[in-house]
Amino acid sequence: MTAKIAILPGDGIGPEIVAEAVKVLDCLQQEHGLEVEMETANIGGAAYDESGSPLPPATLALCQAADAVLLGAVGGPQYDGLERDLRPERGLLGLRSELQLFSNLRPAILYPQLANASSLKPEIVSGLDIMIVRELTGGIYFGQPRGIRELDNGERQGYNTLVYAEHEIERIARSAFEVAMKRNKKLCSVDKANVLEVSELWREVMIRVSSEYPEVELSHMYVDNASMQLVKWPKQFDVIVTKNMFGDILSDTAAMLTGSIGMLPSASLDQNGKGMYEPIHGSAPDIAGRNTANPLATILSVAMMLRYSLGQHESAELIEQAVSEVLEQGLRTQDIADGGSSVSTREMGDAVVRALTN
Ligand code: IPM
Ligand code: MG
Numbered sequence: 001m002t003a004k005i006a007i008l009p010g011d012g013i014g015p016e017i018v019a020e021a022v023k024v025l026d027c028l029q030q031e032h033g034l035e036v037e038m039e040t041a042n043i044g045g046a047a048y049d050e051s052g053s054p055l056p057p058a059t060l061a062l063c064q065a066a067d068a069v070l071l072g073a074v075g076g077p078q079y080d081g082l083e084r085d086l087r088p089e090r091g092l093l094g095l096r097s098e099l100q101l102f103s104n105l106r107p108a109i110l111y112p113q114l115a116n117a118s119s120l121k122p123e124i125v126s127g128l129d130i131m132i133v134r135e136l137t138g139g140i141y142f143g144q145p146r147g148i149r150e151l152d153n154g155e156r157q158g159y160n161t162l163v164y165a166e167h168e169i170e171r172i173a174r175s176a177f178e179v180a181m182k183r184n185k186k187l188c189s190v191d192k193a194n195v196l197e198v199s200e201l202w203r204e205v206m207i208r209v210s211s212e213y214p215e216v217e218l219s220h221m222y223v224d225n226a227s228m229q230l231v232k233w234p235k236q237f238d239v240i241v242t243k244n245m246f247g248d249i250l251s252d253t254a255a256m257l258t259g260s261i262g263m264l265p266s267a268s269l270d271q272n273g274k275g276m277y278e279p280i281h282g283s284a285p286d287i288a289g290r291n292t293a294n295p296l297a298t299i300l301s302v303a304m305m306l307r308y309s310l311g312q313h314e315s316a317e318l319i320e321q322a323v324s325e326v327l328e329q330g331l332r333t334q335d336i337a338d339g340g341s342s343v344s345t346r347e348m349g350d351a352v353v354r355a356l357t358n
Pocket of ligand 2: 249
């Protein structure tokens with residue numbers, strides 16, 4: 001059966017990098033027998049500009065009907081003044097929530113060809129391969145009540161709620177244990193159980209679920225220490241599982257360890273393996289429209305999509321090999337060029353397609 005992919009280019013560099021990923025999908029269709037149907041829709045600021053909503057009903061319907069979603073990026077300074085519910089980020093958060101994409105896989109891999117791109121010493125990061133499993137549809141991002149209220153003395157007070165029900169912790173725990181089973185079987189749960197009741201429950205449920213995975217070694221770490229350990233000796237980690245907001249923060253740190261956030265893909269999965277795939281980096285409005293952004297994270301997101309949602313493992317590997325090959329050839333976009341000469345977004349995409357064709 002032909003898989004349906006919803007393509008959401010979004011804002012900033014989104015359209016440029018997604019165009020290169022679509023080239024790769026086209027090439028796999030023409031050269032390697034992949035069968036997919038792609039349909040494009042607006043999200044984020046682009047959708048707001050067109051229809052007044054960052055997540056128009058037609059976009060949501062397309063994503064609901066699709067087997068997988070490929071997203072570029074959302075957001076831009078021109079939207080900062082909008083009411084919260086109309087901001088581009090709301091489109092992304094709405095999709096995560098509506099599609100129940102609770103499990104966010106964010107790998108941080110150091111490509112040997114890019115060992116010098118990290119700001120850390122090579123011996124600390126060489127061979128780095130970490131997977132952060134971030135809970136994505138709960139916690140303080142979605143907890144009620146939330147808002148800004150007026151106190152009796154007339155002063156305003158902002159408030160959000162950090163809540164996790166047991167079933168939410170259980171399902172992200174299982175997802176993380178499953179990931180660990182396919183890797184080095186080491187799972188570190190990151191929490192703040194010394195201060196927060198919600199973390200106390202999180203830890204309790206993690207320990208309970210661990211009895212179903214006796215082969216996986218489960219450890220626990222407070223989030224402040226985890227942020228320190230990530231830069232001190234990141235190779236101690238295999239898989240990290242954590243709450244929505246801790247995962248947002250730690251995954252940026254982990255990505256930066258590799259020195260090339262422009263290289264890192266991500267997957268956001270529901271209970272049945274349907275997923276949304278996007279680069280970890282954002283919309284980079286400062287370089288939008290210049291044909292200089294790195295399309296490799298988006299292209300690698302397609303590889304994750306083929307592997308996790310479409311069961312096309314061979315095509316996924318072909319893409320990963322092609323990316324490795326262009327790096328081997330010395331091709332670099334500006335972000336990973338280390339001051340040396342660089343190629344454009346389109347040239348990089350074309351090079352990957354060429355590597356796939358040979
Ligand atoms: C991310 C981003 C988003 C988040 C923003 C754009 C809403 O930072 O995917 O990490 O906070 O989850
Ligand atoms: Mg983030």
